[in-house]
Amino acid sequence: MxxxxxxxxxxxxxxxxxxxxxxxxxxxxxxxxxxxxxxxxxxxxxxxxxxxxxxxxxxxxxxxxxxxFLTPATVSLAIPLYRQLSILKKYPLAIFGGIIAGVLTAMVSIWLLSLGFGLNHEQYVTLLPKSITTAIGMGISDKMGGIVTLTVVAISITGISGNVLCEAILKLFKITEPIAKGLAIGTSAHALGTAKAMEIGEIEGAMSSLAIVVTGIVTVLSVSVFAKFI
Amino acid sequence: MKYLKQLAIILLVSLLAEILEYIIPLPVAASVYGLVLMLVGLITHIIPLEKVEGAADFLVQNISILFIPSTVGIMACVEELKQMVIPLLVISFVTTILIMVVTGKVSQFIIRRKAAKE
Structure with a gap:
């Protein structure tokens, strides 16, 4: 039975x-x-x-x-992004500048720390997409030859740390502009961080969810370069 | 019926995305091509928002559940995890804080510089 x-x-x-x-x-x-x-x-x-x-x-x-349903659901992320296009058009420099700086920080810091820990290529590319939404991160890890399951674990740990710590960190570093706060949370801690950003305020929530998708796409492009470094 | 039609459109975009993934020799997953295709479709009004938003919102709201099967997959790769558990924890945690601070500082700087100019 x-x-x-x-x-x-x-x-x-x-x-x-x-x-x-x-x-x-x-x-x-x-x-x-x-x-x-x-x-x-x-x-x-x-x-x-x-x-x-x-x-x-x-x-x-x-x-x-x-x-x-993962691919159709990721495709559907275009819908919330489309609804926020007006904000994107209003602050293109602040949004793209912040997100690109964030993604580069992610790539360089993961690369240096992986070197420090002596990780091999498979382990390194497993961690490279750790700050983006799981839907896109799994695809990157798979394509680059990473261990997809461990990428999902790293993404979850990232999201939970971001969600729990973001208010204290933003306060400590005097990041007070609502737009900057939202971008910081969404770029570093994807959807789990965004849940907290929505509690903080409407602008923070909208910016954070916009940052999820933009960060995902910018990361896809950067990973293909950085993956070759280890 | 309405939702079935909406889902069919989303699945059609997913199918086109897989074809793109097959033709284009870049390490990009089909889902990302699909996201961009859908966005372009919406902007050009080839796909009207109201023709997809019901099913799309349903999928996005429940997206977390779709990751469970692959997370459970950790039971099949305990060995790989053991080999990198400390780096995985440290890197996940430390870089999250770094990214948050840099993104926030850079965009705040750009916003304030713009405000000062005006």
């Missing part, structure tokens, strides 16, 4: 949905970024799979149908 259930393609889909719902409930209850629904769901699902002795491949036979 156990084999019959776990081998059904619906098994992977159902436990993924249940795990995510539990994650959402916990996040609502505790209201902290540490209670990230994605991480909670992943930990719960791994627990269930280990307990039932189901290998990842078997889970993914069903769960793979969920991943099917």
């Amino acid at each position: 156990k084999e019959f259930i776990t081998q059904s393609v619906y098994f992977g889909v159902v436990i993924t949905f249940i795990g995510y719902e539990i994650g959402l409930l916990l996040q609502k209850k505790f209201k902290t970024a540490l209670m990230n629904p994605l991480l909670i769901a992943a930990i719960l699902i791994i627990g269930v799979l280990v307990l039932l002795d189901v290998p990842y491949e078997e889970y993914n036979k069903g769960a793979g149908y969920i991943s099917f």
Whole structure:
């Protein structure tokens, strides 16, 4: 009976949905970024799979149908970006200047730290797209020969640190312009940071979500150059 | 029916994006081509916003759930993680703060310089 259930393609889909719902409930209850629904769901699902002795491949036979929607969902990110085009036209220099500076900082600092840690090419390109939205980051990691799963983990850690620390960091470094605050959060901590930016203010939220997509695209271009360095 | 048609348009753009990925010899994932195609479609009004926004908003709002299967994949690469767990944690954390400060400072500088000129 156990084999019959776990081998059904619906098994992977159902436990993924249940795990995510539990994650959402916990996040609502505790209201902290540490209670990230994605991480909670992943930990719960791994627990269930280990307990039932189901290998990842078997889970993914069903769960793979969920991943099917990743490309269409990434394509759909164009819609929120399109709605914010008017802001982009109003402050092109501040937006592109800030984001390009941020992406270069990301590339150079990840490169230098990877050199310092003595990482190999596979490990280095796994981390290069760590500050951008998971949808685009997974694609970059895959294309460059990185370990996609670990890229997702690095992206989650990045988002959670950004979400938890952004208010203190921005205050410490006297970044007070709402536009600059939003860009700083979105460029460094993608969607998880943006959730906090939306709480801080409307302009911050809009700028942060704009920064997610622009940073993703600028990073795609920069990674193809920086990937060759290690 | 309305949402089905919207989803069909988004899937069509995804298909075109995969064709582009196949033809263009750049290390760019299909999803990024698709994002740019969709944006160009919206700007040129070839794809009217109201013909896609319902299904698109639904997908974007639920995008987190789509990453769960690949995150669970960590159970299949524990060895690779063990080899780089410290660098992964340190690099993820440190660079996030650096990027935040540099982006914020640079854009704030540009905004204030513009304001001072005016």
